[in-house]
Amino acid sequence: MGGFAAYRLVAAMWIRSTLAYRASFLMMLTGNFLVTAFDFVVIALMFSQVRSLGGYSFAEVAFLYGTSTTAFGFANAVMGSIDKLGARVRDGTLDTLLVRPAPVLAQVAADRFGMQRLGRLLQGVLVLAGSLVALDLHWTVLKVLLVPVMLLSGSAIFAAVFVAGAAFQFRAQDAAEVQNAFTYGGQTLLQYPPTVFAKDMVWSATFVLPLAFVNWLPALYVLGRPYPLDLPGWLALTPPLVAAGCLALSGLAWRAGIRSYRSTGS
């Protein structure tokens, strides 16, 4: 069975299962929507006290927030379950997935698939749409095209981070939370303008873990803002390449991880 087919099958099963407790599902969907909505409410509260943050207006920060949350929301909806891999290694249930004739990655990613995760994605899209209305920009064809490209490559970069984090859990099974620093932490970082952070943090987010390609670099081009590190402007157009590179690397890490896997036998 192919990866996509396996994913669809497992995800569909979990969707039916979450719908069994309908009241709880609705609350979880609302909850997922609200948890990110509160993130944005906090930014709105900040702007009720100030006119700019790191030199950026509310609409500009909302644009950063919308692009970061949409990209992350999509990656999280599709791949989010993968962060439970360490638990599966520990309790031995990974073995049942290994003997099935379908790619393990697809099975783990689709496991416990919850439609409530779409709440975050929806919230990101709404804020992004709002910011596009509020922003007063000089749009060019390139900028218009760059927005969907940024969202897709951004999702792919976050997905690669999820896979790499899972690969790491083959070795450090209990260290699942480290992943949150890069996934949820990365999303939080990208919600704010890079001018807010120390130079070496921006440098690391550009060259070490290239989260800056999720939205900072392309978004600053769209907003017509200079990037705080003196980098050539064409880098704003490279997110798809960076995403492809990240996916390739995380795929290799995943293979190395699964090859090193030894069942606990329990």
Added chain:
Amino acid sequence: MRLYGVVAAGGFRRYTTYRVATAAGVFTNTVFGVIVAYTYIALWNERPHLGGYDQSQALTYVWISQAMLMTVSLFGGGFADEFVERIRTGDIAIDLYRPADLQLWWLSADLGRALFHFLGRGIVPLAFGALVFDLALPANPLTWLAFLVAVLFGVVVSFALRFLVALSAFWLLDGAGVTSLVSIAGMFFSGMLLPLTAFPGLLGEVARVLPWSSLLQIPADVLMGRHQGWGLLGAYGFQLGWATVLLGAGRLLQSAAVRRVVVQGG
């Protein structure tokens, strides 16, 4: 009384087995602390003395909140996940025929857990913050002692809230939805995302009288010496008032729940 001491010690010891997970959590708390600290620097640069804090007090607040996150279970969880699971599976029946009070039993276990998280996940991030940023930590050991008392009361209020929410599983069977909704409200109204003193107008006034302000805002303000003398007693009184009301409500709801208990499965 001895029994509950043993249960608390068990709650503590149980978490000491998760050493790698604790280190991973410390790492993640620290990364988030750094990100949030920079956003607060940007915010307080624009608006010095926002919420009555100067910049180093605002930064202190950030690192206290990272240190307190797990101690007062701002994301929910702790005993609650297990408690809800026991209601769902019917294991709760075993708890009910134990010669111990249900609420006190779980409170003791949760106090043990809180102590572990305070030591394991609280101290290191706070120390890191103090090394890297300019914090306004008190020199007077009595202020630290007063802080510890406020933390203890905060944990009790947090427990009382989570206990109430977890009991809803008796009616809903799957408590995940309510649990996530309430933990989101808790994150917002505890001041985890922004100090409650920096909330504007009526929202701020409402947020400061809700029970969640006992969890983080009050302990943080006690540590920064903003409640002293009679003010300190007032702050404690506020926390204990909410603890009494919520524990009492939990007791009422518990007896109603026990009367209608139908054990699932078997």
